[in-house]
Amino acid sequence: MIPVMEFRQFSEQQPAFRVLKPWWDVFTDYLSVIMLMIGVFGCTLQVMQDKIICLPQRTSSPSQNSTEVELKSLLHLQPNASSVLREKSGLKNNLDLQQYSFINQMCYEKALHWYAKYFPYLVLIHTLVFMVCSNFWFKFPGSSSKIEHFISMLGKCFDSPWTTRALSEVSGENPEEKEHKKSGTSRSSSVVSPGEPILERTQSLRSIPEKIVVDQPSASVLDKKEGEQAKALFEKVKKFRLHVEEGDLLYLMYVRQTVFKVVKFLVIIAYNSSLVNKVRNRVRCEVEIQDMTGYKNFECNHTMAHLFSKLSYCYLCLVAVYGLTSLYTSYWLFYRSLKEYSFEYVRQETGINDIPDVKNDFAFMLHMIDQYDHCTPNEKLRQKLQMNANNRLELQLFMLPGLPDTVFELTELQSLRLEIINNITIPASVSQLEDLQELSLYQCSLKLHTTATTFLKGNLKVLRVKFDDNRELPNWMYGLRNLEELYLTGSLSSDASRNMVLESLRELKSLKTLSLRSNLTKIPQSIVDVSSHLQRLYLHNDGTKLVMLNNLKKMTNLIDLELVHCDLERIPHAIFSLTNLQELDLKENNLRSIEEIVSFQHLRKLTCLKLWYNSIMYVPEHIKKLGSLERLYFSQTQALCSTHSLVLCNYTKRLQQ
Incomplete structure (x- = not known):
């Protein structure tokens, strides 16, 4: 049996060349592989199985017929009774198997039509020519x-x-x-x-787009x-x-190979259509071997005729599709100015x-x-879709020269993440993404079409912005009326902080979560503007000391507060006014004493307190007054238990476990 892997080299191309293969070339490559499989299968059957099987055909002589009539009259038999055929005898040599093997071979060569014999080889040769022709311009x-x-x-x-x-x-x-040159100047x-x-x-x-709202440098x-x-x-x-x-x-090489494929397609269709009916099961054969076997005429059966007939019709269909594709290629070549x-x-x-x-x-x-x-960008983008941490279907694009049009055809997209993509524009077609709720911009500078701005204002619920330059902060984010979560990451100078005050967040009436990873020295007034509906506030300050925390008192609806790496030395007293607070995280600060922790007993809803990665030296006994506390974290601290509060210390350790 011929292994298919032997023909693999004819269908494989260097991966880099695929960028110049249009969809019709890729499609005809697949058709060629199927036709190649038909040819290989037929050739394998030709080698592995008996091609033809013959049996002798009895004949009667005229003298025999007259004798039979006399016998019938004597025996009062009917004229239409069956005749008795004379058995012929040849030379007895005990070589019956060899004789009929010889007869099978002779009848296969003499009586069988050439198309029925060579059909698999024709398919194989034609397919190999198609494959070579389709990729010839790559190798010329x-x-x-x-x-x-x-x-x-x-x-x-x-x-x-x-x-x-x-x-x-x-x-x-x-x-x-x-742009400042006169229009009459000649173009370089x-x-x-x-x-x-x-x-x-x-x-x-x-x-x-046609109209732009925000201009970036x-x-x-x-x-x-x-x-x-x-x-x-x-x-x-x-x-x-x-x-x-x-x-x-x-261009000429591609045109020539296309024209050659069209001509070859017409030739194959023409002669195969006229010869496909020559593949028959029963074949009559005459071999001059009666001196040896006693028979001259033989009735033969072509064992693979039925299968070859079906394969030939299938092959004709594949060639027809291949030819129509080649005709379309010819139309594209001659219709367009390439x-x-x-x-x-x-x-x-x-x-x-x-x-x-x-x-x-x-x-x-x-x-x-x-x-x-235009061939498969949609499918390639769909392969990149994956579920993010918020259980949304997300597409991540990294370092592209622009946004592909096909992004806005992925109507199932829920989250779009863009990283290090500069000078791009979100066009009006973003409105096709009806399920889009989350947008992440990491070191990107972009512009918005007017329609895109309107769409994002109504649909966007989560916005993440990571920036190196303050100018990368999008001004349109202050108008996202349905925005629920806003995450900003980047260095903000004191001037930028003032800008944040000027750019008030009060229009974000649905904002519930705000996260700032920056280097602020105080809580901006713009955060206070949304305090009436803000529920979660995360401030990660990268070691910059955060002072003037009195604004926290106004955020009475907070249920989750994080003040991470803010260089706090004591627990801010403003926190004790947050009566709805449920979780408090003071990670990576410089807390040494937590004596004021007793004031947390007024926070009836506080269930989680995180004091990990600090310099706390002592756990006070009155921590047991925090009756609502369910989770207490002291991991990676320097807390020491006094002799009098050993039981309490063990209790806190059990809590954090």
Whole structure:
């Protein structure tokens, strides 16, 4: 039996080449694999099983017929009675098995139609030709080097974190300066930048809207090292473009192989349709061997005729689908202008007017990448969906040049997490994500379409923002009227704190949870503005001393409070006014004494107290007055139990266990 793995090399391609394989090429590859399996299966049957089985056919002579009539009249038999056939005898040699094996072989060669004999081999050969033809332009000496070079640069462009504007600065094309030029000035003839392959793939991403609410500053100039790398990539693409645009060899090779597949499809359909009925079970055969066996005529059975007939019809159907796909490819090739590629949309939306259009093979490869983009991005994004800690279906995107259009087609999406993605725009199509409730922005600068702002104001319930620069804080977050949870992480200077006071949170009427991981020195007034409905407040201060905590007294609805790493030396007295407080976490502070813990007895609802990672030296006896306390944490503290309060200390240890 022929192992299928022997043919695997014909169907496999280098993974990098797949970026230039449109959906119809991928589909025909699958069809070729199925046809290859039919051919291999048929060839295996030809080798493993008997091909044909023959039996002798008896005949009667004229003299015999007259004798039979006389006998019938004498015996008063009916004329239509069955005749008695004369048995023939040949040379007796005890070689019956060898004789009929010889007859089977002779009849297989002489009487069986050639299509019934060679059908599996025809399928195998045709399929291998289809496979070679479909990938010939990847391996042709005049085109393979160009394709490999293009794919390597394309990978570097997509892996780079640089924006188109930053690359234009490095290459000496400052778009802001060009905007001040007169419209009559001639357009520069500079070559395409590395952003061009990216731009076209992001052209389908549609990340720039018609109307923008928030304007963010442009990308900063790259540092020296990154600038050198970007310029090297720019020069590499420049030289490649000058070389590739000289001819259209890739386009011609692809057109020729497509035309060849169409012609081959028509030939296969034509002759297979006319010959498929030649595959029959019963075959009559005449072999001049009567001197040996006594018989000349034989009746044979083609043992695989029924199976081969079914396989041939199945093969014809597959070839028909393959041919229709090739016809569609031909239509796409000749209907569209694939030797020109325009960046008009990108020029309009980015303001970079010096991006020239490309032609010939460079344009053709960009068109092929477009077809790859439209093939399976939806499925790839769906594979990245996973449940987050809040039991929401989340999609995480990291270091992309833009937001894919297909993100907004995932209607089941509930949480969107964007990391290190700059100068992007959330378009109006975000309104298609009716289940979107959570948005995370980690070191991102973005803009919002007007429709997107309206949609987020009504739907968003959780917002997480991690920023390095204060300007990355989105101003539109203060208008999210249905926002329930807000998490801000980043360094806030004193000036930024004043800005937070000015940018009041009082419009967030549904806000219940607020988390600040920063370096504040006091609780901003903006937090007090939402104190009437705020239930959870988390302040992680990264070691900066937090003073002036009197504002806490106004937050009477708090049920959960965390003051972590705030350099507190004593428990703030303002906490004792929070009568609805249920959980209090004072982790990683500098608490040495907790004598005032007795005041917690007024907090009737307090069930959890966390004093871990502190410098507490002594556990007072009056801690036993906290009757409502259920959980007490002293882990990683320096608490010492006095001789008089040993029993109490053991009690607290049991609580924290």
